[in-house]
Each structure stands twice: as structure tokens, then as C-alpha cells.
Amino acid sequence: MSQDRFAIDGHKLYWHLDRVADWQKNRLIAPVYMEISPVSYCNHHCLFCGLDFAHNESVALDAGILMTRIEEMGRLGVKSIMFAGEGEPLLHPRMVEIAAHTKSCGIDVSITTNGMIGNAGIWEELLPSLTWVRFSIDAATSETYAKVHGISPGSFDRTITSLKEAVRIKRERDLPVTIGVQFLMIHQNLADIEPSLQLYSDICVDYLSFKPYSEHPQMINKSGFTYSASMIDSIEKSVQAFVNGSSAKTAIIFRKAATEAYNDGVQRFTSCCALPFWGYLSSKGDFYTCSVYLNDDRFMVGSIYTETMEEIFFGEKRKKSIAFAETNLEIGHECRVNCRMARINEFLAFLNDRPDHVNFI
Ligand code: SF4
Ligand code: SF4
Numbered sequence: 291m292s293q294d295r296f297a298i299d300g301h302k303l304y305w306h307l308d309r310v311a312d313w314q315k316n317r318l319i320a321p322v323y324m325e326i327s328p329v330s331y332c333n334h335h336c337l338f339c340g341l342d343f344a345h346n347e348s349v350a351l352d353a354g355i356l357m358t359r360i361e362e363m364g365r366l367g368v369k370s371i372m373f374a375g376e377g378e379p380l381l382h383p384r385m386v387e388i389a390a391h392t393k394s395c396g397i398d399v400s401i402t403t404n405g406m407i408g409n410a411g412i413w414e415e416l417l418p419s420l421t422w423v424r425f426s427i428d429a430a431t432s433e434t435y436a437k438v439h440g441i442s443p444g445s446f447d448r449t450i451t452s453l454k455e456a457v458r459i460k461r462e463r464d465l466p467v468t469i470g471v472q473f474l475m476i477h478q479n480l481a482d483i484e485p486s487l488q489l490y491s492d493i494c495v496d497y498l499s500f501k502p503y504s505e506h507p508q509m510i511n512k513s514g515f516t517y518s519a520s521m522i523d524s525i526e527k528s529v530q531a532f533v534n535g536s537s538a539k540t541a542i543i544f545r546k547a548a549t550e551a552y553n554d555g556v557q558r559f560t561s562c563c564a565l566p567f568w569g570y571l572s573s574k575g576d577f578y579t580c581s582v583y584l585n586d587d588r589f590m591v592g593s594i595y596t597e598t599m600e601e602i603f604f605g606e607k608r609k610k611s612i613a614f615a616e617t618n619l620e621i622g623h624e625c626r627v628n629c630r631m632a633r634i635n636e637f638l639a640f641l642n643d644r645p646d647h648v649n650f651i
Contacts, residue, residue: 323370336404337438338503374403380408428476471490505626558639561619563639564631577594
């Protein structure tokens with residue numbers, strides 16, 4: 291059985307075929323999934339941070355307006371929200387309350403965090419609202435963590451303590467939340483891949499996933515890191531050897547498909563049809579049809595401070611932006627290779643390529 295029971299290395303649009311059918315009929319649909327950036331600032335300085343260009347101003351979303359808009363999102367059909375984005379979501383002073391409110395609106399909630407400021411008190415309050423939480427740790431030792439996250443060496447212990455507290459509380463309260471650890475692979479942390487297998491299995495997280503670096507077009511600190519075929523092979527063998535010899539329950543997910551796709555450097559689809567299915571809310575309250583195009587008017591289609599979600603989702607600006615991405619955007623030149631919607635775009639490209647005689651199933 292695949293270790294990736296969350297389909298992290300794939301996509302899950304198959305389970306939203308009603309929305310896909312509406313899209314096929316050219317209806318303007320509400321997103322299934324949203325990403326929301328509660329703040330623009332972070333307490334870490336990761337070498338690979340795709341949003342390093344966005345950390346200049348200290349901005350936080352107004353919790354009252356945000357919660358009103360989240361209620362509207364739930365009514366209009368948004369199914370899930372991940373809080374992440376430009377900064378560290380746990381730094382928003384009302385994050386716990388916002389997450390609880392989101393869940394009460396019938397929306398699945400998740401958080402991607404560096405986890406460092408988490409503690410028993412925060413996890414006690416936050417975990418019951420979450421479907422999943424992902425700790426971006428990217429290291430197995432204090433030295434590597436300090437180097438890769440641009441932070442003091444003592445910080446690793448703090449993050450590991452926070453992670454262990456989250457796992458303990460989940461277990462003691464029998465909470466259905468999934469707790470994962472993400473390891474973004476770059477030159478500076480490759481030696482930590484093997485020790486991380488044992489470390490995070492011993493902590494009993496639900497999964498440990500290895501993901502490729504991905505360069506954001508606006509990123510300041512570009513490293514141009516790529517993966518050779520032998521490197522991919524060697525990572526896969528290490529992971530497989532560990533999985534075969536371990537009885538740990540932690541799923542180990544090497545995102546090989548994403549790593550290979552990133553390495554190819556070629557988009558496996560020619561136009562972007564994914565924008566109707568997701569959206570991004572920046573820490574300034576601006577709604578974007580794609581998170582890669584922050585500060586780009588072609589993708590910024592409204593503000594939660596001046597418009598309702600109904601006005602934003604079904605407004606002319608969003609319609610125009612979606613049509614632009616489908617027909618005029620030169621994804622090979624402008625887009626982030628292997629962006630978050632890459633697998634969905636491959637699926638939609640397949641659907642658009644209708645063969646003859648479809649009724650002979
Ligand atoms: S923790 Fe996340 S937002 Fe903060 S610097 Fe690292 S990658 Fe960027
Ligand atoms: S293909 Fe381009 S526009 Fe579409 S989701 Fe990816 S980065 Fe955004």
C-alpha cells in the first residue's frame with residue numbers, strides 16, 4: 291500500500307467532480323480550496339523561503355472582517371482553508387479563534403507552520419479545530435536547522451518540544467488531527483534526510499514528507515537548486531530501506547513525482563485551468579486567483595475590506611483573471627515550475643483533451 295494516504299504527491303479533484311462538471315459547463319464556481327495568509331511576517335529566515343520578497347511590511351489580517359468573510363466562504367462552497375502564506379500563521383494574535391471559527395463554518399482547517407512558538411497551551415486550543423497541521427522543519431539536527439532556517443541553534447529544541455507536545459495532546463485527547471513534518475530538500479540539509487527518518491518516526495508523527503525546492507519567480511534568495519537522477523534514486527532507496535526495516539506507524543512520503551517534475555523544468559500542461567478551484571488571500575486582505583502572482587493586478591481581483599466574498603468570487607475581475615490564465619498566460623515563461631496546482635492542471639488538461647467516441651466507455 292502507498293505510504294502517501296493523503297495524496298500529497300498527487301491531487302484530490304477527483305473527489306469534487308460536481309464542481310468540475312460546473313466548470314466544464316463554463317459556470318463561474320467558488321473555489322474548493324483557499325489559502326489564507328494571516329500575517330506578512332515571520333520569526334524565521336529560511337534559505338528557501340519562496341515568499342522572502344513579501345516580508346518587508348508588518349501586516350496582519352483584521353480578525354473580525356476575516357471571520358465574516360470566512361462565514362461567507364463556507365456558505366458559497368469553500369471546503370477547505372490552509373492558513374500559511376507570506377508569514378508564520380501562529381504569529382497572528384487571534385489564530386486560535388480564527389481556526390475555531392473556520393471549522394464552525396463547516397470548512398476543513400489546516401495550518402502549515404514552522405511550529406517554533408507552539409506550546410501545550412496553544413496546541414490544546416488549536417488542534418481540535420484542525421484537520422491537519424504540518425510542521426516545516428527541514429532538518430534533523432540543531433546545526434542544520436539553524437543554517438537552513440536562519441535562526442539560533444537553540445531553536446531546534448524548542449521546535450521539537452513543540453512538535454512533541456502537539457503529538458502528545460493529539461494522542462491523549464484522541465483527536466482526529468493529522469500531524470505531519472515537512473522536509474524541503476536543499477544542498478544544506480541533504481545529510482539530515484537519513485537521521486530525520488528515525489527522529490520523526492520516534493516522535494510518532496503521522497507522516498514525514500520530503501518535498502523538492504521550488505523557485506518562486508519573485509523570490510530574492512534564488513539558489514537554482516536541482517536534483518540529479520542519482521540523487522533522486524539515492525533518496526528513494528534510503529526511504530525504502532527505512533520503511534522496509536521499520537515497524538513505525540509514521541508514513542514516509544518521498545514526493546518523487548514532484549521532484550522529478552521540478553527537475554524536468556517543463557510544465558506538463560500548456561494552459562492554466564486550475565484558478566476556478568482555488569484562491570489566495572494575502573495578509574493585506576487582497577484576493578488573488580493564484581498565490582504566485584502577489585502584487586500583480588492580473589491576478590488581484592478584490593479586497594475583503596471593501597467587497598463580500600460573493601462579490602469577489604462571482605465578480606467580473608475574477609472571471610477575467612481566470613479566462614486570462616486559461617488563454618493568454620504564458621505559463622512556460624511566467625509561472626512557478628511545479629506550482630501547487632500543477633497536478634490539477636495536468637488532470638484538467640487530460641479532461642479537456644476529449645477523445646472521439648466518448649460514449650463507448
Ligand atoms: S518559516 Fe516559512 S514563511 Fe518563515 S521564513 Fe521559513 S519558509 Fe518563509
Ligand atoms: S499554472 Fe501559473 S497561474 Fe496556474 S496555478 Fe500555477 S503558477 Fe498559478
